[in-house]
Amino acid sequence: MTAAVLALMALGLSLVFGVMRVVNVAHGEFFMLGAVTAWAISHFVPGHPAVGFAAAFVGAPLVVGAVALGAERLVLRRLGHDPEATIVATIGLLFILQQLALTFFGPDARPVQAPFTYRVVFPWFGYSGYKLFVVAAAVALLVGAWFVLTRTKLGLVMRATQFDRETAQAFGIPVDTVYAAVFAVGAMLAAVAAVLIVPIQQAHYLMGLDPLLLSFIVVIIGGLGSLKGTMVAAVVIGLSDGVISVFFTPTLAKILGTLLVALVLVVKPGGLYGTAPR
Amino acid sequence: MSRAVLLHVGVIALLFALQFVLSDYHHLTLTRVMILSVYAIGFNVLFGYTGLLSLGHALFFATGLYAAGLSATYWGFTAPTAFAAGIAAGLAVSLLIGAVALRTTGVAFMIVTLMFAQAGHLATLYFGDITRGDEGIVLPEASRKFAMLGATVDLADAGLRFNLALVLLAVTIGVSLLIVKRPIGRVLIAIRENEPRTLMLGFDSFRTKLFAVVVSGTISAAAGAATALAFGYVGSTFASIQYSIYPLLWTLLGGAATVLGPVLGTLVMFHLVDLASGYTTASLLVVGVVLVLLVLFFPKGILGTVRARWLPWLP
Numbered sequence: 001m002t003a004a005v006l007a008l009m010a011l012g013l014s015l016v017f018g019v020m021r022v023v024n025v026a027h028g029e030f031f032m033l034g035a036v037t038a039w040a041i042s043h044f045v046p047g048h049p050a051v052g053f054a055a056a057f058v059g060a061p062l063v064v065g066a067v068a069l070g071a072e073r074l075v076l077r078r079l080g081h082d083p084e085a086t087i088v089a090t091i092g093l094l095f096i097l098q099q100l101a102l103t104f105f106g107p108d109a110r111p112v113q114a115p116f117t118y119r120v121v122f123p124w125f126g127y128s129g130y131k132l133f134v135v136a137a138a139v140a141l142l143v144g145a146w147f148v149l150t151r152t153k154l155g156l157v158m159r160a161t162q163f164d165r166e167t168a169q170a171f172g173i174p175v176d177t178v179y180a181a182v183f184a185v186g187a188m189l190a191a192v193a194a195v196l197i198v199p200i201q202q203a204h205y206l207m208g209l210d211p212l213l214l215s216f217i218v219v220i221i222g223g224l225g226s227l228k229g230t231m232v233a234a235v236v237i238g239l240s241d242g243v244i245s246v247f248f249t250p251t252l253a254k255i256l257g258t259l260l261v262a263l264v265l266v267v268k269p270g271g272l273y274g275t276a277p278r
Numbered sequence: 279m280s281r282a283v284l285l286h287v288g289v290i291a292l293l294f295a296l297q298f299v300l301s302d303y304h305h306l307t308l309t310r311v312m313i314l315s316v317y318a319i320g321f322n323v324l325f326g327y328t329g330l331l332s333l334g335h336a337l338f339f340a341t342g343l344y345a346a347g348l349s350a351t352y353w354g355f356t357a358p359t360a361f362a363a364g365i366a367a368g369l370a371v372s373l374l375i376g377a378v379a380l381r382t383t384g385v386a387f388m389i390v391t392l393m394f395a396q397a398g399h400l401a402t403l404y405f406g407d408i409t410r411g412d413e414g415i416v417l418p419e420a421s422r423k424f425a426m427l428g429a430t431v432d433l434a435d436a437g438l439r440f441n442l443a444l445v446l447l448a449v450t451i452g453v454s455l456l457i458v459k460r461p462i463g464r465v466l467i468a469i470r471e472n473e474p475r476t477l478m479l480g481f482d483s484f485r486t487k488l489f490a491v492v493v494s495g496t497i498s499a500a501a502g503a504a505t506a507l508a509f510g511y512v513g514s515t516f517a518s519i520q521y522s523i524y525p526l527l528w529t530l531l532g533g534a535a536t537v538l539g540p541v542l543g544t545l546v547m548f549h550l551v552d553l554a555s556g557y558t559t560a561s562l563l564v565v566g567v568v569l570v571l572l573v574l575f576f577p578k579g580i581l582g583t584v585r586a587r588w589l590p591w592l593p
Contacts (some may be wrong), residue, residue, distance in 0.1 A: 023385055078574055083385050084331055085573045088530070091333075091523055092573070095566030103563075209519075213396060216389060251404045255397050262393040266381045 003238020004138030005193045007231055009211055010218035011145060012189030014230040015058065018160045019182045022076070022086040027190055028212025029097040032062045032067060034104050034191025035112075035203040044111050053199070056112065060195050061188040067097075067189030072180045081179065094208075101205035109202035134196045141192060142231065149227060157184060202277045213254075282593045286455060289538060290448045297440050297569070298416030305436060307552070311544050312412065312443040313504045315523075318448045318532070320497030321525035323454060326328065328490040329470030333388045333522050334375075334496055335389030340517035342438030344409065347512030350406075350417050351578045357422055357433055361470050361503045368499020369492065380484060390490065399517040409487035414513025422510055439508050446504055447541070450497055458593050466490055467535075498525075521560075527565060530572050533579030537593050542580055591592030 013027045037060040042052030071093055079085040149155035160168040161178045170176045192204075195210075201207070218237055222229030293312070297305060317339055322350045324330050345367035346360040355363060401412045422433040425437050433439055437584045457463045466474040477483050515521070523538070532543025547568070554564045572579070578586060585592040 023389070047586075076571055077576060084388075085577070087333070087388060087528065088371075089333070089570050089573045092566040092569030095523075095562045095569070097562035097566075099566065107322075156326050213393075216393070239334065251400055255400045255404060256398040258400070262390045262397070263378075265386050265390050266378055 005236030008193040010215040012186035016186040028208030029191040030187040032208035034194030058130040061191040064191035110203040286444030315541040315544040317501035324494035336521035337395040338495040338498035339502040343500030346503035347506040364503025372495025533581030537583040539581040
């Protein structure tokens with residue numbers, strides 16, 4: 001389950017890095033914003049929890065996407081997508097979003113009710129129906145993203161921009177629009193991941209950092225900008241995260257994971273699957 | 279003496295004079311600003327002059343902080359020895375991290391340093407039995423007192439602490455100025471501007487960059503050790519990502535690649551946060567907004583702009 005949600009989030013980060021060649025440090029805060037918005041929407045929509053959840057599932061990504069679009073228009077575009085300046089700017093964005101969440105949402109962790117609490121019971125063990133739903137939804141979204149990227153004109157435009165920005169522009173592709181759309185879609189993927197996870201893990205204003213580092217790990221192991229690698233790495237890391245935690249305490253597992261990734265990046269700057277960035 | 283040296287001596291003399299007119303509150307704030315601007319100067323050696331953006335300087339700062347704090351707490355080191363321990367640890371750690379991280383360039387370098395610093399932060403939490411994690415340790419009173427020239431020096435004394443911080447700042451400004459004025463400083467700037475060409479000219483760019491990381495990391499560790507000893511507290515917050523971002527913010531604001539920029543940036547930022555705290559408790563919001571505005575509209579910072587417009591000789 002971690003693997004499925006992680007894959008969604010990492011896909012967003014990888015998409016932004018792949019197409020725009022910038023690292024979005026605020027990606028974790030888009031995740032947090034998605035969770036918080038989901039809480040707000042489901043809190044104010046009356047009726048059955050499923051109605052609130054459905055509203056959040058549609059609403060939260062739209063809100064986050066709009067915020068990301070605004071950030072891209074107002075800040076990133078003016079920087080000309082220079083890698084260093086963009087990192088500094090997204091760090092600023094990280095602090096702004098985090099502090100606004102603290103101010104308006106408060107320091108408490110708040111739960112969102114799951115849309116249903118059906119329990120799948122096998123003869124030998126039971127399993128939460130919602131968790132299975134999360135996996136199914138994440139896989140469906142991943143397949144959808146995969147289809148869009150590889151089989152549609154839209155995906156072709158994105159890949160062309162990724163491959164060679166100037167030639168793409170010369171062929172009449174509106175590169176600026178593609179960038180804005182990619183940045184928004186990347187943020188929306190994080191938000192969807194957050195909405196899916198929030199009935200299991202509560203919404204909290206500091207919840208963005210850990211997923212951000214995990215997605216960094218996934219994207220780096222998978223190869224910077226390689227979407228196939230990202231998905232494979234997300235599944236491997238999501239599954240192994242549970243396995244490692246069995247042998248070590250969570251903090252030690254995080255330390256080891258972080259160090260390992262740093263070393264991977266040192267030995268193979270392009271990541272395990274990817275080609276070195278040009 | 280050249281006008282550049284005169285200017286810096288003048289700034290230090292001004293800071294010395296300020297202690298006689300400031301209120302107690304501003305006196306303490308300025309002490310803090312001076313120690314943290316040492317950290318910013320260290321960061322600037324790497325970021326401003328060499329053009330390497332490290333997102334993990336909190337690792338070096340925390341190394342100095344913990345080396346001084348823990349050796350004072352557990353081994354009974356007094357302040358001078360603990361300070362030396364902090365610097366030695368900073369030297370060793372920056373040499374190791376530099377040798378590994380410098381194998382990457384560009385965005386990968388930023389992420390690798392960020393990852394190392396995060397591992398360091400987690401380590402301070404993991405060894406919570408020793409470091410007491412977020413709660414931190416208050417240093418024993420005795421370790422902050424030591425005998426020098428027959429007199430007892432107590433770091434809890436505000437006036438003394440101010441002047442020791444000033445000495446540290448003066449030495450750091452001196453070191454920074456020395457590096458910039460010497461040929462090695464020119465090579466650092468050459469690497470920032472065009473590394474392949476510097477390599478072609480026969481300079482060993484890896485060793486020069488390693489030198490920059492070590493100088494930068496060691497100065498940062500000295501600032502960390504000074505923070506631990508001057509204020510008698512060490513805690514995990516000092517190893518967190520925020521403390522990697524602060525020196526970047528201060529340096530950008532004051533002007534990257536100017537010797538006095540980081541000092542001015544730290545001072546202005548402290549003042550800004552102070553002003554803002556009158557209206558809101560959200561100090562990080564100010565940090566975020568200032569960062570975004572700086573990269574958008576003011577990439578050269580205060581002294582960088584002054585140098586470009588009026589004073590081309592400013593080092």
